[in-house]
Amino acid sequence: MRKVLVLEDETNIRSFVVINLKRAGYDTIEAGDGEEALAQIQKNPDIKVALLDIMLPGDMDGFEVCRRIRAGNSQIGIIMLTARTQEMDKVTGLMTGADDYVTKPFSPAELTARVDALYRRAGGSPAALSPDEISQPPFLLNTRNRTLEKNGRRVKLTQVEYAIVKLFMDNPGKALSREEILEAVWGREYVGELKIVDVNIRRLRVKLEDDPQNPAHVSTVWGYGYKWDV
Numbered sequence: 001m002r003k004v005l006v007l008e009d010e011t012n013i014r015s016f017v018v019i020n021l022k023r024a025g026y027d028t029i030e031a032g033d034g035e036e037a038l039a040q041i042q043k044n045p046d047i048k049v050a051l052l053d054i055m056l057p058g059d060m061d062g063f064e065v066c067r068r069i070r071a072g073n074s075q076i077g078i079i080m081l082t083a084r085t086q087e088m089d090k091v092t093g094l095m096t097g098a099d100d101y102v103t104k105p106f107s108p109a110e111l112t113a114r115v116d117a118l119y120r121r122a123g124g125s126p127a128a129l130s131p132d133e134i135s136q137p138p139f140l141l142n143t144r145n146r147t148l149e150k151n152g153r154r155v156k157l158t159q160v161e162y163a164i165v166k167l168f169m170d171n172p173g174k175a176l177s178r179e180e181i182l183e184a185v186w187g188r189e190y191v192g193e194l195k196i197v198d199v200n201i202r203r204l205r206v207k208l209e210d211d212p213q214n215p216a217h218v219s220t221v222w223g224y225g226y227k228w229d230v
């Protein structure tokens, strides 16, 4: 659902990027040269962000790939992967179609922060939606009223359940550890047991799932925590 294209010919850098994006909850589509990248964009119109290396084998460099992607798609977010040795003047001058650039070597945190930011912009809520609402069909969360609807019907939640759903909807597709959920919802000072998370998840499933025994939205990540699927 959260698809990112990774165009990079050096396989070790590409797998580093892919591993870290996957960890952050993204689906990655890989390409080793420009032709392949453009073919993947054609095949996966739901790609929202593309990471493009500049120096590539073949006829097209990253700038050319960027131009061609941009020519057919104004919505996609594009981040150029640049090397420190490349003259920045040239890079920024040629970056007309790109939204951002990251200089190698970059940290996983830096990379995912940039992708997150662009993803939100490129793939964020449709303009018609008020900023107080998060729509992830069949769910609609209103952060001002702190209410949740499923298929247009109000689901009654406790404040704790609401906070968990909000955390999930802010992190779709991302595996969240039980510790992470505990800290985000109950706060750092909370000195209870992790089990409280499971108890609330169980209750949430009864409220949110068509079949709580076979959850379609709140899935278990064994030995770790939970993941929100929409």
Ligand code: CA
Binding pocket: 008, 009, 010, 053, 054, 055, 056
């Ligand atoms: Ca390269």
